[in-house]
Amino acid sequence: MNVMNASPRRKELTRLAAQLFVQEGFDRTTVRMLAQEMGIKSGSLFHHFRDKQEILAAVIEEGTENALVIAKEALSRCDSSASSRLHAMARAHLETLLTDRNAHVVALYEWRRLDSEARAHLGHLRDAYESLWEEVIDDALAAGLVHGDRFLVSRFVMGALNWTVRWYDPDGTRTPDELADELVVMITRSASTR
Amino acid sequence: MNVMNASPRRKELTRLAAQLFVQEGFDRTTVRMLAQEMGIKSGSLFHHFRDKQEILAAVIEEGTENALVIAKEALSRCDSSASSRLHAMARAHLETLLTDRNAHVVALYEWRRLDSEARAHLGHLRDAYESLWEEVIDDALAAGLVHGDRFLVSRFVMGALNWTVRWYDPDGTRTPDELADELVVMITRSASTR
DNA sequence: GGGTCAACCAAGCAAGCGCTAGTGTAAATG
DNA sequence: CATTTACACTAGCGCTTGCTTGGTTGACCC
Incomplete structure (x- = not known):
């Protein structure tokens, strides 16, 4: 087993797992499906990951x-400037x-499938990210x-942005940057200079 | 089996199922858990619902x-007035x-577990709701x-509101009405009269 | 008082699940 | 050369899953 997350093979497996988790959901994705996608047999999976949950944690991390x-x-x-x-x-x-769409969709939808230690560890990571937002909103x-x-503004803003994974079409006409600017326009009072 | 959704027993079972689906997720909720929560045996469940998926569809509907x-x-x-x-x-x-928190959390998280016909039917219901929003935003x-x-504004607003299920605490100091008003304040230019 | 019907139960099947044990092998390491 | 390490394989155990089958119960109806 490979505890380090840095192994290149493990990184690749994590990427493939993220895609499957998005397509099927974590619970419906079997270790056999994961193994097939990775071109190995199901038993070999457990050489790289202790158990199925660890794959989920790796994806979200x-x-x-x-x-x-x-x-x-x-x-x-x-x-x-603010x-x-x-x-x-x-x-x-x-x-x-x-x-990183796959990984984030998994994080949003399958968070509760994490066991308590993984949730604690990844929770800190998420908190660090969210406090970045709160600083920016404060300014x-x-x-x-x-x-x-x-508190409310940062929650509303993150909600509006995270919700985009449900409707945004990457092949459409709008770029992510345009989307972001439109949101800022919506919530700001005065004309905002970039 | 009872095709009508109006049977009082079925309504009650749907309510209980919604609660379990929120606690455990649809896939991890077994028919045996559902049956126990309802005070019957697992086989008896299929007198009220054709299969497990139909329970999910009933909850979301x-x-x-x-x-x-x-x-x-x-x-x-x-x-x-606008x-x-x-x-x-x-x-x-x-x-x-x-x-109706349970039902909506299930709708948000477990939508993809619906089979295609249920998704088509419920999709129309959802579209009807969202077009209400678009009218209001238009005004x-x-x-x-x-x-x-x-289009963007209505998506952003619904995202901000739907995201509340992830952090809102009903036992906290803020009422849902206050939350709604705060969001309106955030996105509107001039002082808004109620 | 025979018939109907919704509601439930007991028992279990076939399939699929996560995961383990033990083995093989080619490359890296001393 | 001997040993270790990384990675993969085969085979299958023990358990749970959604769902089916065949039958029982009690309330209601003409």
């Missing part, structure tokens, strides 16, 4: 870590949601760009 | 029909989400209350 990295980079790359930071965060959020509130309660 | 009724009533009860209608719709949405846009694209 990948996605959440990527989201954190992308958001932090985006924030560090833009100037410090408006810029708000745009950058919204764009980063949708970029992750799109490029926007202080700048008078947005009105309302800090 | 209940919730969606209720949502439609509540929203229509709310809209017919308020005056015709602002009033926006407030009324948001409040109705959260009221349904709260009082708000025309009145200059909200800025942006009609």
